[in-house]
Amino acid sequence: MSKITDTREALMVGRRSDGSLVRRPLSPHLQVYDMMQVTSALSITHRITGTVWSVGMVFLVWWLVAAAAGEASFNGVQWFFGSFFGAIGLMALTAVAWFHTLAGLRHLYWDSGRGYDLPTTYLTGRAVLIGTAALTALTWLVMLISWI
Amino acid sequence: MAAPTIRTLRSPLGRVRGLGAGKGGTHHWWMQRVTSIALLPLTLWLVFSLATMPDSTWQEATAWIGRPLNAVLLLAFLAAAFHHTAAGLQVVIEDYMRGEMARLATLLAVKGLCVLLWLAATLAVLRIAV
Numbered sequence: 553m554s555k556i557t558d559t560r561e562a563l564m565v566g567r568r569s570d571g572s573l574v575r576r577p578l579s580p581h582l583q584v585y586d587m588m589q590v591t592s593a594l595s596i597t598h599r600i601t602g603t604v605w606s607v608g609m610v611f612l613v614w615w616l617v618a619a620a621a622g623e624a625s626f627n628g629v630q631w632f633f634g635s636f637f638g639a640i641g642l643m644a645l646t647a648v649a650w651f652h653t654l655a656g657l658r659h660l661y662w663d664s665g666r667g668y669d670l671p672t673t674y675l676t677g678r679a680v681l682i683g684t685a686a687l688t689a690l691t692w693l694v695m696l697i698s699w700i
Numbered sequence: 701m702a703a704p705t706i707r708t709l710r711s712p713l714g715r716v717r718g719l720g721a722g723k724g725g726t727h728h729w730w731m732q733r734v735t736s737i738a739l740l741p742l743t744l745w746l747v748f749s750l751a752t753m754p755d756s757t758w759q760e761a762t763a764w765i766g767r768p769l770n771a772v773l774l775l776a777f778l779a780a781a782f783h784h785t786a787a788g789l790q791v792v793i794e795d796y797m798r799g800e801m802a803r804l805a806t807l808l809a810v811k812g813l814c815v816l817l818w819l820a821a822t823l824a825v826l827r828i829a830v
Contacts, residue, residue, distance in 0.1 A: 563712050604786045609785055613821040616774075619765060623758040646747065653743055656736050658774035663733060670739075695751040 590677040594655060601652040608645040643692065650687040654680045728787060735784040740779040762828050771829035775822060782818035786811050 566576050585592060615633075618625040632638045658676050661667050667676055708715065752766065765769055789810050797803040 562715065566712065575708065599792060603792060606785050608788060609781060610817065613817045613824075616765070617820045619761050620827045626758040626761065630756075649743065649747060652715065653740065660733065660736065690737040691747060691751050694748060695754050698752040699754045 572666040579663070590674055594677050594680060598652060598659070601648045601655070604645070604648045605652055608649060611641075611645070643688075646691050647684060647688045650691070651680065651684040654683045706730050728790075732784060732787045735780045735787070738776070738780040739784060742773060742780060745773060746777055765825060765828045768829070771825055774825050778818055778821050778825070786814040789814075 564576050566574055568574050587593060587596075611633075615629050618629040633642055656669075658680055662677065668671065749764075749770070753760065756764070765774065790807060791804060793806050793810065797806060
């Protein structure tokens with residue numbers, strides 16, 4: 553028996569009715585779909601925001617470690633977050649965090665076995681988008697009020 | 701594409717199963733859900749707490765981190781968040797990276813980095829709080 557080195561091979565190779573081996577066609581791939589639908593666009597955005605959040609975690613670690621290291625290094629971090637690019641980055645990360653949180657909540661709802669029909673999927677998808685905008689605006693409103 | 705060469709009467713499913721057990725089973729998937737549930741209240745707390753202290757001085761920030769409740773919640777957030785980050789990045793890497801060795805090396809590097817960052821942040825919180 554020949555050895556399979558790639559597990560995908562085992563699922564792709566099948567037999568015709570005459571017994572000869574055939575490499576089965578792959579299912580239709582990404583390009584056949586309209587990727588800008590609420591369903592698919594939010595799905596990949598959930599992955600992207602999750603990955604981008606890793607950068608946010610690095611920022612948080614930097615902030616904490618600098619605070620532990622002393623006043624000078626902490627002031628350096630605060631200067632960066634207060635700078636133009638730092639503020640833009642934090643603003644983007646806020647939206648990213650809220651999107652991933654709300655889309656994650658939607659996933660937990662799906663995991664319970666509910667909400668798979670199309671109307672509900674569109675409804676929860678729009679709720680995630682509106683919720684992300686609202687929570688992001690609220691976060692920066694809170695920041696602005698505490699700042700003034 | 702090369703012609704298929706597998707010469708066996710075993711079914712594809714049987715061959716896949718013959719390659720070994722999944723071992724972890726659903727543990728990875730389940731822990732991702734557990735940490736995500738823990739992160740819901742923790743993220744709300746952390747983001748809005750940080751939003752209320754945009755121009756804090758070093759004294760104010762360390763005083764805030766050092767408060768017992770904040771320190772405990774920070775430590776809990778860091779543990780859950782880095783577990784969740786490592787688990788999530790693992791899925792992304794497994795889905796998109798080809799090549800067994802490159803994938804394994806990237807996975808180990810990402811996991812190691814997550815552990816180191818988690819330890820560094822945890823030590824920082826403990827140093828300020830204790």
